[in-house]
Amino acid sequence: MSIAVIGGGIAGAALAWRLRLLDPASDITLFVGHHSVRGDATGASGGMVRGFETDAESCVAATESLAELVASPVLRDWADYREVGSHYVLEPGDVDVAALASIVEAGLPGSLTWSAVEDLSEPCPLRGLPQGAVAVVERQGGYFSPHRLRTSITSELLRSRVVVSQEPVTGVRPDGTLQGVDRVHAGGFRAVVVAAGAWTPHLLLDRDPAADGFRTKAIQYVRCPVAPPGLGAFTDETSGLYGRPLADGGFLLGVPTQRWGVDPDGVGVDPSLIGTLLDVVAERLGLTLNPSGLEGFGSADCYHREPGLALRDLERASPVYTFTGGSGGAAKTVLAASRTAAARLLDRVATGHAGGSQAQR
Numbered sequence: 534m535s536i537a538v539i540g541g542g543i544a545g546a547a548l549a550w551r552l553r554l555l556d557p558a559s560d561i562t563l564f565v566g567h568h569s570v571r572g573d574a575t576g577a578s579g580g581m582v583r584g585f586e587t588d589a590e591s592c593v594a595a596t597e598s599l600a601e602l603v604a605s606p607v608l609r610d611w612a613d614y615r616e617v618g619s620h621y622v623l624e625p626g627d628v629d630v631a632a633l634a635s636i637v638e639a640g641l642p643g644s645l646t647w648s649a650v651e652d653l654s655e656p657c658p659l660r661g662l663p664q665g666a667v668a669v670v671e672r673q674g675g676y677f678s679p680h681r682l683r684t685s686i687t688s689e690l691l692r693s694r695v696v697v698s699q700e701p702v703t704g705v706r707p708d709g710t711l712q713g714v715d716r717v718h719a720g721g722f723r724a725v726v727v728a729a730g731a732w733t734p735h736l737l738l739d740r741d742p743a744a745d746g747f748r749t750k751a752i753q754y755v756r757c758p759v760a761p762p763g764l765g766a767f768t769d770e771t772s773g774l775y776g777r778p779l780a781d782g783g784f785l786l787g788v789p790t791q792r793w794g795v796d797p798d799g800v801g802v803d804p805s806l807i808g809t810l811l812d813v814v815a816e817r818l819g820l821t822l823n824p825s826g827l828e829g830f831g832s833a834d835c836y837h838r839e840p841g842l843a844l845r846d847l848e849r850a851s852p853v854y855t856f857t858g859g860s861g862g863a864a865k866t867v868l869a870a871s872r873t874a875a876a877r878l879l880d881r882v883a884t885g886h887a888g889g890s891q892a893q894r
């Protein structure tokens with residue numbers, strides 16, 4: 534069977550790789566576009582990984598992904614994985630931490646501990662946290678390079694006879710016709726998966742992105758030359774601050790943006806958000822940063838009203854699917870999400886795309 538995957542970010546590359554592993558006989562084409570010259574999410578990603586997530590489905594996917602990563606010397610090398618530990622801080626009572634922690638414990642035994650911040654066995658490097666805030670600490674959390682992982686996977690795809698094409702797909706119709714590619718390919722695929730991140734809504738012709746649940750959003754961070762001592766990867770939901778060490782001794786720091794609906798080809802950096810970031814960094818890390826020493830990065834990701842990287846049907850009986858919607862966090866779930874998506878896609882192709890409109894992670 535012939536399958537087209539559109540998008541050479543980590544989502545598309547991982548999906549094509551899983552398809553090839555599951556069905557060595559299938560004919561797969563990965564359309565990669567021009568990610569080397571566009572600042573895609575995979576190239577900009579902080580790559581922070583942990584098992585803990587605040588909804589059970591994402592927690593399962595993140596835990597399975599991290600368990601696969603830490604257990605595989607090949608993937609650790611492909612992804613340049615750094616096990617620097619992870620702190621995740623949240624308001625008390627927001628979620629059932631015990632239930633979510635048990636998901637992580639099942640997949641990564643002994644990695645996670647959690648408690649009120651004031652009861653941690655080692656002092657939390659973050660300051661000024663609200664009374665009763667809960668810290669989830671993961672020994673096996675850290676970060677990897679999504680860009681290096683997609684590059685490694687793409688090289689592996691070429692070795693395993695997947696066609697990696699730079700033909701510019703300009704649109705996909707619900708009947709599976711591709712616009713912008715040669716006539717042989719245009720209507721010749723049994724299934725088409727649009728995995729083009731923030732470009733996905735634009736590529737789906739004759740569709741209303743809002744009705745499909747997709748929106749783009751900017752994500753930005755700064756690289757600063759100093760690293761706060763004792764801190765690995767961290768996310769502080771009580772202030773929005775997140776960050777992780779950089780291999781060169783510096784630190785990546787960010788706070789969430791509210792820039793929705795951005796054009797992924799022109800995201801840029803919002804300077805006003807850097808002011809907010811400096812205030813939060815002073816409060817939570819006790820650091821006074823000089824803005825002139827900071828380097829800002831911005832990119833966009835594709836968000837979905839039901840967040841999570843998942844294979845989604847476009848419409849009943851259509852051969853077109855999407856594999857996006859990671860909503861700012863797909864690096865940590867991509868290994869599990871791509872395995873689930875590939876199995877489901879092969880099943881759907883085998884049954885003639887029977888089934889309703891739904892997502893499955």
Ligand SMILES: Cc1cc2nc3c(=O)[nH]c(=O)nc-3n(C[C@H](O)[C@H](O)[C@H](O)COP(=O)(O)OP(=O)(O)OC[C@H]3O[C@@H](n4cnc5c(N)ncnc54)[C@H](O)[C@@H]3O)c2cc1C
Pocket residue numbers: 539540541542543544545564565566567568571573574575576577578579580581582679701702703704728729730731732736752753754830831832833834856857858859860861862863864865866
């Ligand atoms: C700044 C930033 C920091 C992040 N940090 C983290 C983090 O710390 N941890 C975490 O878990 N997640 C993080 N994320 C989220 C995660 O990185 C993304 O969810 C993930 O990389 C999305 O991958 P993707 O393949 O779906 O999209 P992308 O990486 O954007 O890839 C889409 C690809 O499609 C290609 N494309 C577009 N149009 C076409 C076309 N017509 N034909 C062919 N190809 C096309 C693009 O060129 C691009 O290469 C971050 C995201 C951003 C933006």
